[in-house]
Amino acid sequence: MTNRNAAELRTYLLVFVALLALVGATVGVALIDLGPFGPIVALLIAGVKAGLIMVFFMHIRKTTKVAWIFVALGLLWLFIMLSLTMADYLTRG
């Protein structure tokens, strides 16, 4: 086994351990009263986990520019859908 292969396997294991630690963190944070920041912190942790999975398990860095555009667009449309709808609901009298 070459060094590069060993490094790749080690990366997978490290990312896996980090993901498990973040599961512990998200449960731990839920036990503390953070007021309105509770859901925000929970979603931030989930976002970091999703990012780790996309970068290291789904190898998004190795994909083509066109694939990148589609991933970015998917997230952009999702953002527009969630943010504009919530902007409406949260500002109703």
Add this chain to the structure above:
Amino acid sequence: MSDVSQIAAEARPIVAHHFDDVEQQHEANTLGMWVFLTTEVLFFGGTFLGYLVFRSLYTHAFAEASRHLNVPLGTANTALLLCSSLAMVLAVYFVRQDRKRTAVVLLLLTAALGAAFLGIKAVEWITDWHEGLVPGLNWLVVGPNAKHEELFFVLYFTMTGLHAIHMIIGIAVVGIAALVLARQQHVARRFTNIEMIGLYWHFVDIVWVFLFPLLYLINLHG
């Protein structure tokens, strides 16, 4: 499979006729898979939008309803799915290395961990039924917020149900892939196929990563 068809399968060109080379085919497959996953993001996005709107309107009822869920089981399931994702990414790695036996075992492990996830989910759903937490069919919660708690459980069953359907499809595809690989001489030829299955599997894992805190972990304190 007869010997002749075995040879025919092995001899079949690895590049489909409408592609120039392996690399172009791999890029096209990867792009197609990400386009599909983008539509999936928006598909699940609709349910997340409904969840956000109603949680912002009925914050207190959603927190009350969430406490009916079993956090240890939800946490265990999150860990199980992350283990399955590790097994999947290692399967892709060993397919690329042409290590057939390891790759097949890892794919079977991925499917088994996914099945264990569904098993725990089934136990939770059955418990929900016995506790009268199933909207419309067996809803026994009373109180001033009962209607809005029912709404939480409508979203809970919709979101976890849609996720479970994706898991069932994933387990079937990963299981079939393991059987197909087991019959190949050179599994590295199937690298693109297995990597695409991996993308789908990781995506379903990511959906759960968001479902878990949103459904199970609302205001555990106090």
